[in-house]
Amino acid sequence: MATSTQAQPSTAQPSMNMEDMLQKIKDRQWALADIDWDAPGVEKIPEDFKPKLKAFMADLCWIENVGARGFAAMAKKAPNDTIAEIYRYFHAEEQRHANAELALLKRWGMLEDGEIPEPSVNIRMAIEWLDTYADDMPLSVLGTVIPMLEVALDGALLKFLLEEVHDPVCHQVFEKINNDESRHIAVDFAVLDMIGHAKARKLAIDFVSNVASPGLIIGMLMYVPLLNRMRNNLVDMGLQPEKLYRAMERFEKLGRRGEYTHRVPLFQVLRVHSKMVVDPKHPYHLLANSMVTLSEYYPRALFRPIPTWFKELTYEPVTKGVKKGMNAA
Amino acid sequence: MTVTDIAPKKRASRAKKPVTVHTTLVIGAGFTGLGTAIKLREAGIEDLVILERADRVGGTWRDATYPGAACDIPSQLYSFSFAKNPNWSRTYSPSAEICAHIEELAERFDLTKDIRFNTEVTALAFDKREARWEVTAGRTKFYARSVVIASGPLSDASLPKIRGIDDYQGVKVLSARWDHDFDFTGKNVAVIGTGASAIQIIPELVKVAGSVKVFQRTPGWVMPRLDSSTPAAVQRVFEKLPVVQQAARTALFLGHEVAATGLVWNTPITTLIQQAGKLHLRMTVKDKWLRRQLTPDFRAGCKRMLMSSDYYPALQADNCKLITWPIATITPDGIQTSDGLQHELDAIVFATGYDVHLEGPPYPITGIDGQLLSDDWSGHPQAYKSASAHGYPNLFFTCGPNSGPGHNSLLVYAQGQIEYAVSGIRALVEQDLRWLDVRKDVQDDYNVTMQKRLQSTTWMTGCSSWYLTADGFNASMYPGFATQYLRQMQDFRIDDYDVASNAAKRLWNIPADDTRTVAG
Numbered sequence: 001m002a003t004s005t006q007a008q009p010s011t012a013q014p015s016m017n018m019e020d021m022l023q024k025i026k027d028r029q030w031a032l033a034d035i036d037w038d039a040p041g042v043e044k045i046p047e048d049f050k051p052k053l054k055a056f057m058a059d060l061c062w063i064e065n066v067g068a069r070g071f072a073a074m075a076k077k078a079p080n081d082t083i084a085e086i087y088r089y090f091h092a093e094e095q096r097h098a099n100a101e102l103a104l105l106k107r108w109g110m111l112e113d114g115e116i117p118e119p120s121v122n123i124r125m126a127i128e129w130l131d132t133y134a135d136d137m138p139l140s141v142l143g144t145v146i147p148m149l150e151v152a153l154d155g156a157l158l159k160f161l162l163e164e165v166h167d168p169v170c171h172q173v174f175e176k177i178n179n180d181e182s183r184h185i186a187v188d189f190a191v192l193d194m195i196g197h198a199k200a201r202k203l204a205i206d207f208v209s210n211v212a213s214p215g216l217i218i219g220m221l222m223y224v225p226l227l228n229r230m231r232n233n234l235v236d237m238g239l240q241p242e243k244l245y246r247a248m249e250r251f252e253k254l255g256r257r258g259e260y261t262h263r264v265p266l267f268q269v270l271r272v273h274s275k276m277v278v279d280p281k282h283p284y285h286l287l288a289n290s291m292v293t294l295s296e297y298y299p300r301a302l303f304r305p306i307p308t309w310f311k312e313l314t315y316e317p318v319t320k321g322v323k324k325g326m327n328a329a
Numbered sequence: 330m331t332v333t334d335i336a337p338k339k340r341a342s343r344a345k346k347p348v349t350v351h352t353t354l355v356i357g358a359g360f361t362g363l364g365t366a367i368k369l370r371e372a373g374i375e376d377l378v379i380l381e382r383a384d385r386v387g388g389t390w391r392d393a394t395y396p397g398a399a400c401d402i403p404s405q406l407y408s409f410s411f412a413k414n415p416n417w418s419r420t421y422s423p424s425a426e427i428c429a430h431i432e433e434l435a436e437r438f439d440l441t442k443d444i445r446f447n448t449e450v451t452a453l454a455f456d457k458r459e460a461r462w463e464v465t466a467g468r469t470k471f472y473a474r475s476v477v478i479a480s481g482p483l484s485d486a487s488l489p490k491i492r493g494i495d496d497y498q499g500v501k502v503l504s505a506r507w508d509h510d511f512d513f514t515g516k517n518v519a520v521i522g523t524g525a526s527a528i529q530i531i532p533e534l535v536k537v538a539g540s541v542k543v544f545q546r547t548p549g550w551v552m553p554r555l556d557s558s559t560p561a562a563v564q565r566v567f568e569k570l571p572v573v574q575q576a577a578r579t580a581l582f583l584g585h586e587v588a589a590t591g592l593v594w595n596t597p598i599t600t601l602i603q604q605a606g607k608l609h610l611r612m613t614v615k616d617k618w619l620r621r622q623l624t625p626d627f628r629a630g631c632k633r634m635l636m637s638s639d640y641y642p643a644l645q646a647d648n649c650k651l652i653t654w655p656i657a658t659i660t661p662d663g664i665q666t667s668d669g670l671q672h673e674l675d676a677i678v679f680a681t682g683y684d685v686h687l688e689g690p691p692y693p694i695t696g697i698d699g700q701l702l703s704d705d706w707s708g709h710p711q712a713y714k715s716a717s718a719h720g721y722p723n724l725f726f727t728c729g730p731n732s733g734p735g736h737n738s739l740l741v742y743a744q745g746q747i748e749y750a751v752s753g754i755r756a757l758v759e760q761d762l763r764w765l766d767v768r769k770d771v772q773d774d775y776n777v778t779m780q781k782r783l784q785s786t787t788w789m790t791g792c793s794s795w796y797l798t799a800d801g802f803n804a805s806m807y808p809g810f811a812t813q814y815l816r817q818m819q820d821f822r823i824d825d826y827d828v829a830s831n832a833a834k835r836l837w838n839i840p841a842d843d844t845r846t847v848a849g
């Protein structure tokens with residue numbers, strides 16, 4: 001008797017065994033409670049460094065949260081059940097990173113009781129964009145943008161941070177986060193390659209119909225200043241922007257390893273874009289930086305209320321009972 | 330084998346003690362088992378025995394005692410047409426009332442005398458020589474010419490295998506076997522699962538518990554359930570004028586049949602039903618993100634539809650929270666989710682459903698040639714009209730392969746299965762047959778058609794559900810209207826069976842274990 005087949009879009013077989021990956025992810029879960037947040041080491045952070053560190057960490061933690069929301073959108077587009085489940089975990093893991101980073105801020109005395117840092121304008125724009133458009137974006141768009149975010153803003157930034165901050169607890173936390181990130185990036189690029197394997201016609205349609213869509217245009221308008229803002233934050237902290245650039249080059253390098261990745265049109269766009277970002281003398285920065293400045297003038301009143309998923313972050317490792325509304329599980 | 334060979338053995342076993350061979354043995358004293366007994370009696374078959382592992386009748390409705398337990402098919406449809414209940418108090422009756430109705434049936438039809446309680450069937454084997462089933466229940470053996478399996482589609486449940494579950498120090502409650510000794514008042518509790526049982530339990534827990542955290546994996550389609558009490562006057566009319574009740578029942582039946590065009594088959598109606606589900610969400614859930622968390626990813630009907638009007642409001646109560654992060658592990662104190670948080674809990678309710686036996690009953694069934702049903706059904710269970718399986722003569726399944734309704738009362742289907750089994754058993758008795766064994770070719774043809782028809786149903790639209798085996802084979806649902814199913818079940822054809830007759834055996838003096846069959 002013929003076995004019934006489930007109706008699933010048949011992209012290429014992933015070059016990675018996704019079942020094994022999912023099992024590995026399930027086996028490597030960790031919790032905030034695994035870390036001793038009161039261990040010594042806070043004194044290793046110079047006082048004058050703290051305000052900048054706070055601004056940077058706040059943005060970083062919100063970027064994790066933005067990445068989390070991206071994975072939530074990806075889970076709905078995944079080419080099969082296993083990858084959907086992996087994205088469900090990644091969604092949660094980005095949230096875990098954000099929670100852990102908040103707990104670090106708390107440990108360093110940068111947060112009052114119950115305080116959650118204010119998201120910057122650029123973050124709020126990103127949030128609005130995600131909340132409005134992400135669920136409607138096809139896999140070929142999300143699957144290209146997310147790896148870029150992961151490589152440039154997430155995975156790599158953490159490494160830079162470790163060079164500047166000598167708190168052992170911070171190192172312990174980021175070791176865990178980095179381990180998670182290495183799995184994220186591996187899956188990101190495997191899926192990007194699967195996307196590239198799709199019919200050229202489908203790729204072109206996805207691209208053309210979205211490149212002109214308000215969703216993608218606004219997305220770019222939001223992404224450009226967000227990236228430059230992080231770059232400026234880094235420079236403020238005394239880090240060399242080259243490190244960010246090197247991270248962005250990784251996007252191209254990892255993408256080139258895939259057999260089919262180069263066929264994804266948006267990958268090519270982002271690749272060219274990252275080249276411009278990497279070149280400090282490129283006139284692109286004039287534009288990008290004025291966008292950062294401009295965005296500062298964006299009237300706050302125009303923002304819609306912050307979506308509730310954004311209010312789920314917390315630095316408390318253990319929760320008991322239900323506290324509705326703000327920052328409680 | 331020659332006659333002399335077997336003679337001594339035969340004498341030896343005879344010498345031990347003569348056994349009682351019942352005409353029919355029924356396994357289970359739930360709705361279906363009792364309904365079978367009623368119909369057999371009506372057909373003049375009085376020599377029957379019912380084995381029930383519990384100490385009372387009621388089946389599902391004796392066991393499902395969790396707060397809020399009720400049927401989600403209108404009560405008027407949730408009874409047998411030959412044994413109606415004019416006194417349902419509500420549109421959707423609570424569990425205790427259904428159980429009381431089943432107890433009343435046992436009394437009304439004087440069935441209790443034939444039930445052996447506290448008797449759990451552990452094995453079934455067909456004895457070809459004697460042309461009878463040997464039914465083992467622990468140390469006791471029963472014999473019968475025919476057997477009806479009515480041990481229930483959802484009668485077994487166990488704790489799920491979640492990482493760390495054995496380490497948990499708090500109270501574990503299984504929804505299917507509710508712990509009435511634990512007082513939830515003021516406690517911090519979790520409910521794992523958001524299926525049919527969970528959505529009935531959660532609104533009740535929210536009323537008493539200190540906090541309720543609901544852990545969801547996949548949201549289902551939830552339709553409003555407009556429950557109301559049935560006025561006493563209406564109950565009296567139903568009692569005095571059964572015709573009126575039958576009319577109400579027919580109307581409901583047809584209403585559900587119409588729903589099949591969207592719930593069974595994947596059609597534009599399915600989309601319409603989804604829109605109704607989304608409208609229900611939009612009207613009752615304020616927060617956009619919560620709505621997104623509650624919006625299903627699969628076609629309506631692909632998994633069991635959920636019916637509730639108080640589930641969504643309960644989730645938004647001040648002491649309730651929906652958590653969609655994956656569970657990383659259960660810890661001694663509670664649950665750890667993948668967002669890195671620990672949830673401290675006094676009790677965890679596992680509303681994780683039932684152990685569905687897609688590959689046949691959980692006790693071994695040995696067929697005519699010593700083969701095991703669990704082997705035959707491994708991966709791809711197949712039966713004829715959901716009721717007979719080739720190689721297992723005189724055995725009738727209820728809730729068998731491809732018998733599940735996606736849109737209608739299970740009892741409507743069970744009634745068809747009962748009718749079919751009674752026809753078969755009557756043929757056995759009235760034509761003095763040794764056995765009836767469904768023909769392999771007939772069974773195969775039937776299943777080819779089933780699988781073909783299943784392809785266009787909602788169940789095959791790509792969701793993973795307990796309707797499907799590991800490799801996505803659908804051996805549980807019937808692809809069609811209840812009307813179609815009932816028509817096929819009312820049509821028992823002896824030509825579909827290989828028949829061994831006692832008369833032939835006597836006439837030709839065929840040795841008792843010869844497999845010679847005579848076409849009927």
Ligand SMILES: Cc1cc2nc3c(=O)[nH]c(=O)nc-3n(C[C@H](O)[C@H](O)[C@H](O)COP(=O)(O)OP(=O)(O)OC[C@H]3O[C@@H](n4cnc5c(N)ncnc54)[C@H](O)[C@@H]3O)c2cc1C
Pocket residue numbers: 356357358359360361362380381382383386387388389390393398399400401402407448449450451479480481482483484526692727728737738739740743
């Ligand atoms: C919570 C819940 C809600 C439901 N709601 C609906 C609904 O709204 N509409 C609907 O159509 N269906 C519903 N169902 C499905 C329900 O199972 C059937 O409608 C119906 O009750 C099945 O009756 P049954 O007699 O076939 O099986 P059961 O009621 O399960 O009875 C089987 C009996 O067999 C006994 N038994 C099992 N194994 C053995 C053994 N080895 N030896 C001896 N005895 C044994 C059991 O103890 C039990 O008494 C619901 C099920 C559950 C669990």
Ligand SMILES: [Fe+2]
Pocket residue numbers: 064067093094097154177181
């Ligand atoms: Fe991260």
Ligand SMILES: [Fe+2]
Pocket residue numbers: 067094150154180181184
């Ligand atoms: Fe990541």
